[in-house]
Each structure stands twice: as structure tokens, then as C-alpha cells.
Amino acid sequence: MSSRPRPIHEPRRDDCPWCGSKRLRTRLRAQDLRHRRPGTFVVDECRDCAHAFQNPRLTPEGLALYDVRDDRRSSRRGLRATARVMLPFPEPESWLDVGTGDAAFPVTAKELFTYTAFDGLDPTPRVERAKAAGRLDEAHLGHLTAPEVLARLRARYDVVSMLRHLEHTRDPREELAAALTVLRPGGHLLLELADPASASAAVLGKWWPAHDQPRHLHLIPLPNLRTELESRGCEIITVDRRTPHTPRDLATAVSRGMNRTRLSRAAPPATTLAAVLDHALAPLLRRTRFSNAYRVIARKSASKRTGGRPIGIPASPP
Template sequence: MPSARPRPIHDPRRDDCPWCGSRRLRTRLRSPDLRHRRPGTFVVDECQDCAHAFQNPRLTPEGLTLYEADGDRRLSRRRLRATARVMLPFPEPESWLDVGTGDASFPLAAKELFTYTAFDGLDPTPRVERARAAGRLDEAHVGRLTAPEVLARLRGRYDVVSMLHHLEHTRDPKEELAAALTALRPGGHLLLELPDPTSASAAVLGKWWHPYDQPRHLHLIPPANLRTELEARGCVVVATDRRTPHTPDDLATAVSLWLAHSPLRALTRPATAAAAALDHTLSPLLRRTRFSNAYRVIARKAP
């Protein structure tokens, strides 16, 4: 029997914006896989009407598996606690779902502030089950939130659903938002953090700006677009922040990536250390300017 044909790793290229449907697109970026040097060149297009940026053509699920990272960047316990702390002004949740939780570093940090909250985690990898076995989670769910069998189990169970640097990895962020709201109880809160494609760092650093992270980031959603979508789904946006979610690593990551692709690789460690020191020195200023590289939104589901 003839061997099965390999499944494509890209969807067909689209000529309209997946966010607003406009056909006024421009190419914003072309980039190889800078982190892992796997073959291929990837295109990020931008809608000239709503400014949504997206990989085009988009990787298929098989393509995402092929190019998936060996591990995501780890945020410090202090940074994760600071993110969890933003939910303290609201009623203490009985149940909290962290989507894309990985090894559950965020629920582990959040438990220090919300000692009476049950934390569940969802992730497409078995890491979430290992996190539950280690006592970091009360329940572990393997799969994707948009899968009907997963959403049927989680419908209306949670007071808080968090998606921290998750939406940019999803093939359909609008569908993902709808699923998150389905998992929330009426009056529950959705906590989101995302890279900010309107950051001035994106324009200055180009393909070396880490949040582009091709081919793993499929969508870069401007803050105004996300707010409009949430409000269209009946949510009330109760807080936004473009200052504290900033991660001071733009220069260090750009220098590290650039040197790794140049004949000056021997300079990577000292140059990256110097850039990291500059990142942290400038961070108190940059996080208050258009150079902030991330943003946070808290939205309440209609009661």
C-alpha cells in the first residue's frame, strides 16, 4: 500500500483579517524560527483597519506540535504573586481555573494569597497532571478549553478564569474567549495578560522582539480590540494595566537572539548580561511609556 501523505503544517493563506474581516492587510514581519532554528520562514500580517497582527499562513495543529517550544520562559514567584494580587480587591473566589497552566507555577504562587480557593489547571500537555500529583492543583484537565468534551465538564464552574500569555498561542482567540466565559459563573472574573503589539519596542527591535516569537505566537491582539470584544460579549472591563505586566527582558532577549545568529556568538553571555542589567535599570521608566511590552485586562461576566 502507498504510504500516507504527510499532513500539511500550514493552513491556506487567508486574505482577510481573522479579527474584523477586513481585506486591507499588510505584511508586518518575516522571520525564521529564531529560538530553535527549525526550518521555515513565517509571516506576520497586520490588518490596516483594526491593527490585529496574525501569522499568515497559520500553522495547523500538526504544525504547532512540530514547532512547539521545549519550555516556556519562567516568570519569578514574585512576578506571579504580583499578578495574583490584582484579584485581591474582588470577592475571594471559591474556584479558579488557570488555562495553559503548564507546570502550574501561577496557581502555586496564587495559593499563597488565596488559601481558601480551589485551583484547577488546564493544559494540552501531561505537565498539568504532574502538577496535580505534586500538590500544585486540586484538579488537572488535559486538553484545550475549546474542545466540546472539555468545556462540557467545566461549564459554569469557576469564579475566576486566568489566561496568562495564553491567547497569543491559540488558533482562534475569539473562540477561546467565548469558552473561558462559558467556564465562568455569572459575575465571575476573567484575568488576561498578553504581549502588546502596539509597544514601541516591537517597531524598534523588529524580528528580534521576543513577543513575536515565530512560529509559536499566532495572534498579537491590540488592547483596544480585546476590550471591544469582551464588551461585545456582555462583559464589563473592570481594570486594565499596561504598566505592571511589563517584563524587563526586551533588550537582553534581542541581544541574545541576534548574537546567536552572528559570528560573535562568543560574546553572547557577557553582552546578554549587560543588556539584562540595562533592561532592569530602564524598566521603571519604560513600563510607564509606549515601550511597555505587555498588558493586563480584568473583565467581569454579566451576572
């Protein structure tokens, strides 16, 4: 007898995975805009803490079915700008880039931190190919929260970077706890996330890049992330809602919108024009509520105790 196929969705939840509140509202409904597979995804938002999350959430089998990958796409200029924010701190001996993919960020950062050993972690074989190509010193295949990974990497790194990574994880809190576990006392955590409070999210709706379903499982407001890090004993060093802005909102929205209509043939020139507008408006937008991302640098407590809850123990019901 053949076994019954496993469900691709978990049961729908009636509370917020971040604060436990039952005061939820539907933020948006969207289809898989990349692969055009059937099905509609719902993103709910907590009325109390503003955390947004996919509900019901895909199971691991569902994530595999939709080929959901943490595909970070940034220009070399943007990656270099991100790496530069760590220059005021002592040059790290070791740096782990989580969700590194093809290791584009470590390769760029190495130009500024020539004496730093850059390792990468990713759940796909791309990380091993990056190591074979000489783009990484060490490659770690898997998830940061896996017990065997944590045991191997515990307290090994001076810097851990997670760039546009937490949005794709099933449990961002557990991911943060794991990142602090592999950091040495006094080490730095470098985070970049899409900003769900961006005005672009309200204007563009389901066409906003960070609303991309089913790839984005969580959208974490800055106040929530800051409070979580502080509860774990971290010191917030810098918060930046300007320079992490990525000028691609209009181009992505136009491309996805037109490719789903009879106007698909006109999509390339329209997308090119939208991309020009994105870059032309970027200096202005990044100074307004239309900035679409934020960056946080946090320092782990220099004591052995990281503070907050033990790994795997959330503040609210899972």
C-alpha cells in the first residue's frame, strides 16, 4: 500500500507566533507569483505587535514542493556597503554568513576584511560549490538550528551575518538564539530585514517584493526584533532604516503584475522603466517611510550567559 501524502500546510493558527495575541487581521492574500502553482497564501498580521506571518504556514514538505529558497539578490555595491558597516569594529578573526547561497556576500566582504576567515552556511548544495570554488574557507550544509550544526559551531565566530534571511525561516526566534550560540562573547550579529512598516508595502500590496509568497514566512517589525535581542542580553549598537533600502520595489511589482496578464509581452520595457525610477527615487525614498528595509548590529553579552530564554523556548505559545 502506498502511504498517504503528507500535508503541505500546517493547521491554521488563531494566535500570533510572536506575542501570542489572538487579535489577528488578514494583511494580504496572494498566489505563488513565481511558479504560478495553484493555491492562495494568506499573510496575517497581529493587531497588537504588528508581526506578519504566513497562515497557515507551509510544512517542510510544502516548502520543498514550492522550491522555496532563500535567494538573496543584491548588487555588489549594496553588498560592499553592508560589509563596510562593520569596519568601525575590530577586524574579526572568523565570520559566518547564514543563508549564504553562492557566497556573494563573503566574497565581497573579503575585499575589506582580508585577514578574516569567512565561512558560509546554507541548506542547499550551493554552499559546498562555493567552497569548492574558493569563495569560502569552510562550508556548512544544513540549518543553523540543527543540533549537530550548533554543536559543531558553538562560540566559533566573531561576526554572524543574516542578510534577508530571517524572513524565510520557520522560527525566527529560534534562529536568533542559534546565531547567538555560535557567536563568541562580545561578538556581533549583523541583521538586514525587509521592513513591514514600509509605506511601499501598503501601496503595492501583494506585488511588494517582501510580500512574495510562499517564500516569506515572517515579516518582523523593527521594535519586535530589537526587544527580542535585548531580552537575550544583546546590546543594540546601531539601527539603520535608510541605507539598507533596495531600489527594486517598482520594477518587481511591474514585472510580476504584467507577467500575470495579457500585457506580458510589454513587461520587459515597462520593467526597465520602473527600474530606472527605482534608482532615481532611491536617494529620496530611503529618507522616508518608503524605505523598504532596516539593518541592526547587536553585540552579544561579553559574559558567558546570553540572557533571555534558552534556545527553543519562545516567549509565547509556538
